[in-house]
Amino acid sequence: MYDLAYVRPGGLAEATALLEADENATALAGGQTLLPVLRARLASPSRLVDVARLAELKGMALDGDRVVIGAAETHAAVSQSPVVAGAIPALGRLAGGIGDPQVRNRGTLGGAIANNDPAACYPSAALALDAVIRTTRREIAAADFFTDLFSTALEPGELVTAVMFPRCAQAAYVKFPNPASRFALIGVFAARTAAGMRIAVTGAGAGVFRWREAELRIDAGGGVADLDDLALPEDAFTSDLHGSADYRMHLARVMTGRAIAAVDA
Amino acid sequence: MTVALRVNGEDVRIDVTDRTLLIHALRDHLRLTGAHMGCDTSQCGACTVLVDGVAVKSCAMLAGQADGCEVVTIEGLARDGALHPMQAAFAEHHGLQCGFCTPGMIMLGIDLVRRRGAADEATVRSELAGNLCRCTGYQNIVKAIAAGARDMAGAA
Numbered sequence: 061m062y063d064l065a066y067v068r069p070g071g072l073a074e075a076t077a078l079l080e081a082d083e084n085a086t087a088l089a090g091g092q093t094l095l096p097v098l099r100a101r102l103a104s105p106s107r108l109v110d111v112a113r114l115a116e117l118k119g120m121a122l123d124g125d126r127v128v129i130g131a132a133e134t135h136a137a138v139s140q141s142p143v144v145a146g147a148i149p150a151l152g153r154l155a156g157g158i159g160d161p162q163v164r165n166r167g168t169l170g171g172a173i174a175n176n177d178p179a180a181c182y183p184s185a186a187l188a189l190d191a192v193i194r195t196t197r198r199e200i201a202a203a204d205f206f207t208d209l210f211s212t213a214l215e216p217g218e219l220v221t222a223v224m225f226p227r228c229a230q231a232a233y234v235k236f237p238n239p240a241s242r243f244a245l246i247g248v249f250a251a252r253t254a255a256g257m258r259i260a261v262t263g264a265g266a267g268v269f270r271w272r273e274a275e276l277r278i279d280a281g282g283g284v285a286d287l288d289d290l291a292l293p294e295d296a297f298t299s300d301l302h303g304s305a306d307y308r309m310h311l312a313r314v315m316t317g318r319a320i321a322a323v324d325a
Numbered sequence: 326m327t328v329a330l331r332v333n334g335e336d337v338r339i340d341v342t343d344r345t346l347l348i349h350a351l352r353d354h355l356r357l358t359g360a361h362m363g364c365d366t367s368q369c370g371a372c373t374v375l376v377d378g379v380a381v382k383s384c385a386m387l388a389g390q391a392d393g394c395e396v397v398t399i400e401g402l403a404r405d406g407a408l409h410p411m412q413a414a415f416a417e418h419h420g421l422q423c424g425f426c427t428p429g430m431i432m433l434g435i436d437l438v439r440r441r442g443a444a445d446e447a448t449v450r451s452e453l454a455g456n457l458c459r460c461t462g463y464q465n466i467v468k469a470i471a472a473g474a475r476d477m478a479g480a481a
């Protein structure tokens with residue numbers, strides 16, 4: 061790790077001021093992505109601003125028909141929350157399947173969303189459920205938030221403070237985990253919402269996306285068996301040492317079928 | 326920077342650089358060499374310790390992030406010369422060969438009992454996702470954790 065300074069501000073305003081004062085400063089939450097990256101010397105921030113203990117980024121509560129989850133809530137806390145289990149059981153189960161127990165004890169919702177790893181789990185839930193990301197400056201719809209590989213609509217110095225997920229009892233996340241990393245080789249979040257079936261795919265390689273053809277087919281009364289011949293957006297899929305684009309496309313069909321079956325089970 | 330910790334029941338203050346990882350603070354500053362560093366990618370779990378009661382990978386946490394916290398390492402488990410039930414179970418069931426992964430396995434096992442109680446074999450296997458062993462093939466590790474979990478649940 062290159063040399064750097066570590067600071068733990070006492071409040072959100074102080075954290076924001078520190079980040080805005082130094083363009084090479086970076087927020088540190090659970091550190092489950094950032095610290096391995098720093099150890100590999102893939103980044104060299106001047107200063108780490110620890111946001112993990114900020115009270116303003118904590119809390120899980122119902123607000124009308126939405127669940128509001130603080131950015132610094134850990135995957136373990138979300139997976140054990142009765143509020144989340146009651147309003148969106150699939151979201152609690154998704155959090156409980158991220159990585160391994162140690163990663164879940166430290167890693168946070170805000171860090172996972174801000175990092176936008178193309179194989180991460182949470183972005184699929186945010187996109188499928190039309191979640192809204194609340195930041196220190198504004199509210200951003202999930203569809204506008206995840207812009208590209210490892211990039212988001214966040215501006216320098218802007219922090220995620222909470223994610224607001226619309227309540228949804230009929231949803232499921234099905235992941236085919238990479239056996240080495242536990243990230244999604246393909247993960248599919250399916251949800252029956254007031255606006256119809258939503259299907260978001262992660263792990264394809266080029267970033268999380270909605271498989272609209274499949275949504276339309278299901279909304280038109282189709283079943284899981286009707287997905288086999290449907291087009292997938294080919295440029296969303298890439299090949300790497302873990303699997304070819306073709307293999308990932310096959311997995312996307314199979315995992316979508318399983319996710320829809322789980323929603324209706 | 327100065328970091329204040331309670332490690333295995335004792336209050337300590339250590340001077341570290343801002344970029345010092347918790348694993349290095351424990352091994353190099355406090356000479357607690359039970360937790361091991363087995364990988365560069367935070368995937369092996371050999372460095373697992375308890376911070377405020379929950380299992381974390383001490384290679385994926387700065388010492389500064391643990392400031393004010395209570396840390397328990399493998400060295401803090403035995404009482405008056407008697408092994409902790411989870412340690413005893415590893416000895417009894419031959420849950421190790423070279424022993425490199427063992428401290429992390431035992432700390433994770435204790436965290437597992439906190440969350441899941443006396444877990445069955447399938448649960449133990451899925452909970453071990455973040456702890457790798459290059460020697461044993463896991464059979465006896467799973468047996469040891471299941472037995473340790475029963476002993477701990479019985480003792481509680």
Ligand SMILES: Cc1cc2nc3c(=O)[nH]c(=O)nc-3n(C[C@H](O)[C@H](O)[C@H](O)COP(=O)(O)OP(=O)(O)OC[C@H]3O[C@@H](n4cnc5c(N)ncnc54)[C@H](O)[C@@H]3O)c2cc1C
Pocket residue numbers: 086087088089090091092093094095096111131132157158159160163166167168169170171172174175177179180181182214218219220221241242243244366367368
């Ligand atoms: C072995 C292993 C397995 C994993 N498996 C999975 C998996 O199966 N699925 C999955 O989805 N993820 C997985 N992860 C990643 C894990 O979920 C991370 O916890 C998460 O991606 C990042 O969260 P963090 O709190 O650790 O963030 P950090 O590592 O602290 O930060 C990550 C990035 O987010 C930024 N950031 C953090 N908080 C905020 C905020 N509030 N506002 C703005 N920016 C912020 C940081 O500046 C940094 O750029 C795995 C990680 C490991 C090590």
Ligand code: FES
Pocket residue numbers: 361362363364365366367368369370371372373382383384385
């Ligand atoms: S050294 Fe920490 S997980 Fe491998």
Ligand code: FES
Pocket residue numbers: 420421422423424425426427457458459460461
């Ligand atoms: S006993 Fe050798 S690595 Fe597990």
